[in-house]
Amino acid sequence: MRRPELLLSLVPCLTGAVVLLVMLVSVSGPAPVQLSAGGPRPDHPLRNLALRDAPPMPGPWTESYAENFDETASAWGLEENALRRWTRPDGVEFAETLRRFTSADTAAQYLVDRNRALVEQGEVVDYPPRQWPSGADEARYFCERGARGCEQWWIRTRYGQYVLELRSTEPTRRDEIPEWLASSVRAASHALTAVVPG
Numbered sequence: 001m002r003r004p005e006l007l008l009s010l011v012p013c014l015t016g017a018v019v020l021l022v023m024l025v026s027v028s029g030p031a032p033v034q035l036s037a038g039g040p041r042p043d044h045p046l047r048n049l050a051l052r053d054a055p056p057m058p059g060p061w062t063e064s065y066a067e068n069f070d071e072t073a074s075a076w077g078l079e080e081n082a083l084r085r086w087t088r089p090d091g092v093e094f095a096e097t098l099r100r101f102t103s104a105d106t107a108a109q110y111l112v113d114r115n116r117a118l119v120e121q122g123e124v125v126d127y128p129p130r131q132w133p134s135g136a137d138e139a140r141y142f143c144e145r146g147a148r149g150c151e152q153w154w155i156r157t158r159y160g161q162y163v164l165e166l167r168s169t170e171p172t173r174r175d176e177i178p179e180w181l182a183s184s185v186r187a188a189s190h191a192l193t194a195v196v197p198g
Contacts, residue, residue, distance in 0.1 A: 038104050038108075038137035038158075038159075038160050038198065039104065039160060039198065040103065040104055040160050040161055041104075041159055041160035041161060041162060041196035041197070041198065042195075042196050043100070043161075044195050044196055045080075046067070046080055046081070046082035046098045046100060047067070047082060048195060049098055049162070049191060049192050049195055049196065050065075050082055050084050050096060050098055050191075051084060051096050051184075051187065051188050051191060052084075053187070054086055055086055055094040055168070055180070055184055056180045056183055056184065057092075057094070057170060057180055059088060060088070060089070061086040061087065061088055061094075062086065062087050062088075063084065063085070063086050064084070064085050064087075065082070065083070065084050065085075066082070066083045066085075067080070067081070067082045067083075068080060068081055068082075069081065069083055070083075070097075070099070073099060073101075073110060076101060076106050076107070076109060076110035076113070077101045077102035077103065077106035078099055078100075078101055078102075078110075079100045079101060079102055080099070080100045081097065081098065081099040081100070082097070082098050083095060083096070083097050083098075084096045091169070092168075092169050092170050093167070093168070093169045094166075094167070094168050094169075094170070094184075095165075095166070095167045095168075096164070096165070096166055096188060097164075097165040097167070098162065098163070098164050098165075098192075099162070099163045099165075100161055100162050100163075101161045101162075101163070102161065103161055104137070104158075104160045104161050106161070107158055107160070107161045107162065107163050108137075108138065108158060110163060111138060111140070111156060111158055111163060114156075115140055115142075115156065118142055118154065119142070121144075123144055123145040123146070124142050124143065124144050124145070125142065125143045125144075125145060126140060126141070126142055127141040127142070127143055127177060128141070129141050129177070129185075130177060130182065131182065131186075133157050133185055133186065133189035134186070134189050134190060134193060135159060135189060135192075135193035135197065135198050136157040136158065136159055136189060137158050137159060137160065137198070138156075138157060138158040139155075139156070139157045139158075140154075140155075140156045140157075141153070141154075141155050141156075141177060142154040142155075142156070143172075146171070148171040149171055149172055149173045150171065150172045150173070151169070151171055152167065152168065152169050153166075153167065153168045153170075153172070153177075153181060154166070154167050155167075155181070155184075155185050157185070157188075157189060159189075159192055159193060159196060159198065160196070160198065162192065162196060164188055164189070164192060166181070166184060166185060166188060168181060168184075
């Protein structure tokens with residue numbers, strides 16, 4: 001019961017220190033956000049980590065593969081990137097993008113910035129995953145809303161310095177993550193963590 005009185009009695013003594021603290025904060029700017037990035041994973045060629053099977057949806061599918069196509073992420077310390085894309089005659093696309101950064105911290109910051117930019121586009125909703133992908137340090141599911149529900153999905157997960165993104169343009173119901181997409185996330189996560197465990 002005496003603790004509030006003790007704190008009040010110290011206020012005159014601490015006034016100068018408080019003013020100095022406020023001045024320091026105003027000069028130095030806001031403190032950087034501390035991210036829980038997880039530990040580093042072993043470095044492996046991305047070709048060994050990417051999905052090789054077509055998505056579990058009716059085809060036929062045409063597959064393409066490219067490496068080191070993304071130069072925009074170099075500002076975050078991108079070391080290597082790979083893209084495997086499947087397209088269908090009706091225009092539906094399913095793509096897996098895998099990026100490796102210099103550290104888990106830079107990969108985490110990349111996700112913070114890119115997720116914010118995605119949501120700021122407008123009709124994009126952040127859905128929590130029904131089941132956390134095995135071995136992932138982060139997981140975010142995004143749906144672009146349209147007349148038919150979710151017109152496009154982005155699934156972004158991070159494993160240390162690796163960022164995995166799955167993107168699908170197959171329309172789905174707005175209020176749920178389809179099972180075929182959830183199974184694709186599980187398969188991609190298993191393929192990656194089997195080689196680069198946490």
